[in-house]
Amino acid sequence: MKRKWPVLTLIPLLLLIAACNSQTNYQLWTTAGTLVDSWLKVYDPTFDRTTLDTSWAAAGQDILNWKAGTACQNVEQAINDSLAIVATIPVTDPKQALILATAVVGAETVEAFFLKCAPVTTTAAQYSPALQKAVEAQRKTPATDAKMLKKQWKAAGGQ
Numbered sequence: 001m002k003r004k005w006p007v008l009t010l011i012p013l014l015l016l017i018a019a020c021n022s023q024t025n026y027q028l029w030t031t032a033g034t035l036v037d038s039w040l041k042v043y044d045p046t047f048d049r050t051t052l053d054t055s056w057a058a059a060g061q062d063i064l065n066w067k068a069g070t071a072c073q074n075v076e077q078a079i080n081d082s083l084a085i086v087a088t089i090p091v092t093d094p095k096q097a098l099i100l101a102t103a104v105v106g107a108e109t110v111e112a113f114f115l116k117c118a119p120v121t122t123t124a125a126q127y128s129p130a131l132q133k134a135v136e137a138q139r140k141t142p143a144t145d146a147k148m149l150k151k152q153w154k155a156a157g158g159q
Contacts, residue, residue: 026064035103055082091131094156101134
């Protein structure tokens with residue numbers, strides 16, 4: 001039987017390598033934003049998404065406009081501002097946290113690219129305990145396919 005774990009461990013690395021241009025980073029960022037918005041519509045429809053959407057769009061525009069070789073402090077700050085808003089989303093259910101963590105880790109993948117050129121001090125978002133646990137789990141072993149996500153969902157208590 002062939003081992004799949006080496007391939008699965010390379011996927012986050014490949015995401016970082018692939019996310020090396022403005023367009024790719026922008027697409028990943030907007031996908032993460034869409035996931036966050038979708039999550040809010042289902043699990044917290046009363047959350048004021050206006051500020052989040054405005055901040056997320058501004059960060060996306062900064063990501064898209066960034067050129068290799070230029071400073072990216074403004075991009076990093078815009079990303080941090082958006083993730084700080086996400087950190088205010090109240091999450092207590094592990095199943096809900098798992099879904100939102102997928103979006104957060106996608107956004108953090110974009111952020112990781114800009115950390116290389118941003119000499120600013122970043123502030124780690126303080127997510128709710130359930131979301132923090134899910135984000136850490138997704139960072140270590142991100143779901144790479146539907147089967148793995150379903151397994152994580154069941155482990156978090158999903159049906």
